[in-house]
Amino acid sequence: MKDFVESVLRGIGTGSVYALLGLGFVIIYKATRVISFAQPAFMLAGAVLVTYLVGPLGFFLGLAAAAVLTGGLALGVERLAVRPMIGRPVFTVAIITLGIDIAVRVVVNAAIGLDVRQVGDPWGLKVWKLPGGVQVEQRHVAMVLTTAVLIALLFVFFRYTRTGLAMRAASYDQEAALAQGVSVGAVFALSWALAGALAAVAGTFAAVGGSVSESLWLIALTALPVIILGGLDSLPGAVIGGLAVGTVQELTATYQGSLPWLGGNISVVTPYVVMFLVLLVRPYGLFGTREVERV
Amino acid sequence: MLRVQNLEVVYDDVMLVLRGVSLQVPPGRIVALLGANGAGKTTLLRALSGLLGVHDGAITKGAVTLDEKPIHRLRPAAVVRRGVTQVMEGRRTFAELTVEENLRLGAHTRPKGRAEALERMYGLFPVLAQRRGSVAGYLSGGEQQMLAMGRALMSDPAYLLLDEPSLGLAPRLVEQVRDLIVQINRAGTGVLLVEQNATMALSIAEHGYVLETGKVVLDKPAAELLADDDIREFYLGRAERSFRDVKHYKRRKRWLS
Amino acid sequence: GCRGADSTDKGASGAKSDVGITKEPCPKSEHKDRGCIYLGIISDLTVGPFHVLAVPITDAQKAFWKRVNAQGGIGGYDIDAETYVRDNKYNPQTHNEAYQEMKGKVLALAQSLGSPTTAAILPDMKTNNIIAAPAAWTSAYAFEDNILESGANYCIESMNAVDYANETFKPKTVMAVHLAGDYGDDAAAGAKIAAEKLGMTFINVKTDSGTDKQAGAVGAIVQQKPDLVILTTGPADAAAIVGGAAQRGFTGKFIGTSPSWNQGLLATAAAPALKALYLQSSPWKSWASDTPGHKAMREALGSSVTPNDGYTSGWVWSYPLLAALKKAQADGDLTRAGLLKAAKSLTKVDYEGMLPDGAGNYAGGADGIFRQSLIYNPTVGAGGPNDIKLEKDYFTGSVAKDYKLDKPCYEKL
Amino acid sequence: MLRFEDVRLSFAGVKAIDGVSFTVAKDELFAVIGPNGAGKTSIFNVISGVYRPQHGRVTLDGTDLTGLRPDKVAKLGVARTFQNVELFQHLTVLENLMLGRHHHIRYGTLAAIAWLGRARREEIANRAVVEDIVDFLELAQWRRLPVGLLPYGVQKRVELGRALAMEPKLLLLDEPVAGMNLEETEDMARFILDVREELGIPMILVEHDMGLVMDLADRVMVVDFGVPVATGTPAEVQHNPDVLRAYLGEVEAA
Amino acid sequence: MRNRPLLRTSYNQELALLDTTSKKVAVGILLAVGVALPWLVEDQLLQLIGLACVTAIGAIGLNIVTGYAGQVSLGHAFFLAIGAYTAAAIAGDPDARTIGFGVREILIWLPAAGVVAALAGVLVAPLATRLRGLYLAIVTLGLVFIGGHVINEWSSLTGGPGIGRQPPAPTLLGYDLNTGDAFLTRDQKLYLLMLVLLVIAALAARNLARSRVGRAFTAIRDRDIAAGVMGVNLARYKTIAFGVSSFYAGCAGALLYVGIGYFDPTTFNLLLSVQYIAMILIGGAGTVSGAVLGAFLITLLPRLIREVPSFLPFISNSPAESPNAYQLETVLYGVLIIVFLIFEPRGLFGIWIRLRNYWKAWPFSY
Ligand SMILES: Nc1ncnc2c1ncn2[C@@H]1O[C@H](COP(=O)(O)OP(=O)(O)OP(=O)(O)O)[C@@H](O)[C@H]1O
Ligand SMILES: Nc1ncnc2c1ncn2[C@@H]1O[C@H](COP(=O)(O)OP(=O)(O)OP(=O)(O)O)[C@@H](O)[C@H]1O
Ligand SMILES: CC(C)C[C@H](N)C(=O)O
Ligand SMILES: [Mg+2]
């Protein structure tokens, strides 16, 4: 029982990182109908920036600064490589983002260099003991709180601000949005910047308690099944999908010992298994909008 | 005055679609633009509102001026800010947003007087007020057309460009839309009305242009056009003739010879 | 076959030569009077999983061959290990492409990094008599004449680690937590062989590289509570596993096999756990050791580099190739076949003290493999950052001593 | 030959069709009119299998069509055109028409890959049929162009051609002249008449152009909010007060 | 007749693949060069070009499901893997550590690899027919991850990551293609084999594309609802598309590593799938020649890029310094893909069309 509860708590912790990552994907998707495969690179870039900034600025300021810088980087990349592609088939753009991912990652790898880099967070591997002997890791609590706050901010932004509305509109029909005077280019840039900043935060939290290494970007790929099972264009879907995947993954990790024939690391592929199961029942994920198609 | 001078537009670097079109819309007037399918009417509106870029089109010659200032190099947002707004063919409301959100978006370039503008629109279109919270995609065709016009009017434009507002609408809705255009125009907005339904368009316009394969071939006051034999033959039809009498041969238009 | 490359030639020193040797000086050499022997390097230089290790290996080898040139080269030739350096991204196919490109232009490979990648080119190396210094320690190389491996292989090294634990704290259960692949499998097989021999229970846990992918391993450790974990992963993975297990109450010992350590781990959140639980086994002495070879290496690399045992490894791996070249030159046959013959006949290699006597017996085949390794406690530094505590100097454990290597260990897992 | 019996269809609360019944006889041109959103296209979608009604039955010559997949319905002889042109944009006119003959061409995937004997023979035979339709609809000058590049009026005609290529027993035309100018409308009217006279295919026509409907149709059904308001000859319907109020408005009344 | 090459008097002529003289000549020249190549270039380059031929077979396969039928699949690596392991198991050495049945005849293991992969494709299709667009793409990506897990674990078949196994060593009707002999070197033999297979595969794909099946694919891609209403059984044709595409992938997978003689289960990853998508996008989706061009470009690109640093002497070639030549190579690979896609949306095939139109229209601009 204790194992179970602890696994779920850990799952919610890692799941909130997936949720943050997923949100980044969803925001870009909503604005541009593209899955940006460059998110993993931005995630890594953000975490690496934090390792450099934590010295002079401290963790929290460093994280904020890294988020801003990564957002800026994403903005620049969008301007250079994605903007010329407005109106092109989404798959072409998706492959372009993969090209971006390759290029950015090389640069970030160079910045990691040969050292083990730290994000210098205040939590490390410290735990709180709850009654009943259950432990929660402080970093997981921090992740969940951060995610909750960011999600609330995003919700308000999209629902109540003029720019948020413009972003939603542009995501449905770029030309019609242009005709209303929305600068679709600015909307794209903003969505990339937001997603970049979210990726930086997620990347940093993914590295909390460990170190920043190149393999971190692989975590970002987990966001793909997360957003698919949540529904590509659904912000709540990304959050719920992230938490679900995190929990299932941690539970499998805890109990996979009893299913040795599944192989040592079945927990790594569980997100995809969960995704398959959900899609069998709901082809647009849990909360995705069904493509309105009629003749 | 919204004026188009000797405009040439090319798509994809190769397809010359407008070949030296000139036309003008005086403030506060309704001008009708007629023409066969593919004549370039939509293209002309895109050139006015800056949306050519989206379609790989470009203005290669000529100018569009608003009160003698050129606007054809501006981006769509800037054009809207100067008071020229287009209602696109096929309504293009944001199906997933609510009616009110659609309207609010119309005021994107003018956030200041948004609340009043909303009230004005609800006054103009009471149906929309009733449905303000519902998702636009579920409105009927006519309602969507109202929404599209209302959305465009939210930016308080001096000129409204309407692309085939009666397309696919039932006869009664066509009437409603026609009345609406008149109403909007009375409130001081200049209208450039692109229509296939020539009867409807010429009944409310003051002046009309006829576009054929990218050229203006007729340019007359609406009343004269209504009386023109060719227009009657090719655009208005003769009420007494049955489709069963139409013969299979290619007729030629006199103004082309 | 390889066409157009079979023109045998007499070089500056009178030795026969064929491919990869020119009378013209090396492109970057100051010694305009010497010819040039080209050596290729295929390594993981940018985005592959081992680039953190591979870059210093490559750097050290370049420095090594520069030093050889400074000391007079080999029989009137300078060695060039700069011109043909390629990135394999740890992908067998890319590795092979790079190999095919350079194969007509180099005499031998100063480095072929990785086991799967090297396996991809080995058949061709054999047909063309090309030899290579590997950057990997799989026991399969004991059976390959064309590979000049150095030090104890993964299998022997982890046998020794288990043996050491057996002597010091008598564990009853041993768990091998390892990456998939012959790197991990080989080490795990060694642990298994030793555990069985010494009457311990053995548990095999496979994991993947990536700090996010260690939850399963941590879970297995925490639940099955082995007394000893033999860890064969990347450094960041090791930290994630040790830190995660300790946090969840695990108190057993960890011994990591060779490239699982990086000094930077002491700055991570896992540091307390590492300090309490972790030891490191190694096929050779670490960077700061006091031998002529180590000194030469530190000198050659200069003071600007961050100490890292990737450098040590790259440097050590170069000695056998040097010995083979010298021998071939002495035999007057610097052709590929001559070099291979020379390499095969080496019974010992001068590692300038970096490895003890007895290392480098290639003539001995699988029986001649080197069986000594060391145990460090890398978390205790007496002096500088890389001055780590030696727990046990070169030793051969009881299991490794008697073990008859009849096929690659990983096949026994 | 077509019976449409008490069909009901709703989407998340919207009643698109709410108990509509009608029959179409052999050789008949039956028109359906009604305000926007009345459910006309939905009726077509139910017949052709795109929507599955919650209630009711559709039969063609006694065969039950209800709930069959669209391709099955097509095989049974129902062809249609669409309200918004639904051609295959990247295929040429000929290829679009050949696609209409999809289930008249008989050979399998392996034969296609080998392209020997059978596949070639079948292609050639069906190509001849398609060329006849091209002549019939006067599409010759555009045969080899991708349809995406054609004028709207021509695209509508290609759509009609694609439906005819299926050699249907029943043809459904959804607003064939919407967005067309007078000239194109007259051309299309002529083609519809030719189809009737020369091929004798019964048709259901949905259209907002009252001139066309009243002129061509044998019988007219008016629907509003998914409910039939009136059915009868054009003359009867035109003067029905309910129809005037709900649909035609004063213009047509005048 | 002879003087009016565009005049056709029978449907047979119209349906011909090479319907103009210039096409006939161009294809003839290409084939001649292809066959002469083994005696023109070095073996190592030949090996690479052979690899490009096989890759092109795989790309043609992906093009069938993605380019023609419009079902974007990121799961190609999965089907490649199935083919690769089926063939390796059938042809493998029975005494080796990994499963092998020792049947080295290519006429057996190659079709078998295709068929097994095709079966896998057919099994996946029911899920695929329910999904659209990016959902389908990510789900097929899931296949790569789950399949990757299976092949990593199943080391008796695959050797396991980091160890791997040998691909099939082909013999053709008893003639050993895997070793050189007095007439031809190994690389020459393998290259010729792969060239022939590519020609067959390309021809078959062209035939398929112009048939009723190919038309049905394109119809589904352009407008699936309308295709259904015209009588196309959507589920059936999507299944056929996945099946045929996977057959190609299976064959390509079986041959892909024959040249290098070794492969490792970690090869079949996301990146491999992505490379294939990039090939057909860069080449121009929906054309066989585009897929072939794209495959050649992507396969030869790293080789070309490796030459670049020698033109940029100011870039360090020490891997310890940044920026260095190796980083530049990798970045360039990413950047070139971006550049190709940005500047020519219709792919290499589009560049060709543009050039051709330019010369046709020259000197008139429009
Ligand atoms: N994006 C585009 N790219 C290339 N050609 C285009 C594009 N849009 C329109 N065209 C072509 O330009 C010509 C004029 O099109 P336009 O849409 O302006 O005509 P229209 O008069 O509005 O016709 P309709 O009555 O059908 O709306 C047509 O021949 C059309 O095929
Ligand atoms: N797929 C769908 N999902 C939800 N609602 C639908 C769907 N298809 C049709 N409807 C609704 O059903 C009603 C009838 O639609 P239908 O398209 O049949 O109208 P119509 O009579 O053809 O109108 P028009 O003359 O504008 O074409 C409308 O309210 C429409 O919104
Ligand atoms: C030194 C390491 C890069 C070697 C690697 N572990 C392998 O065996 O492939
Ligand atoms: Mg238009």
Ligand SMILES: [Mg+2]
């Ligand atoms: Mg309709």
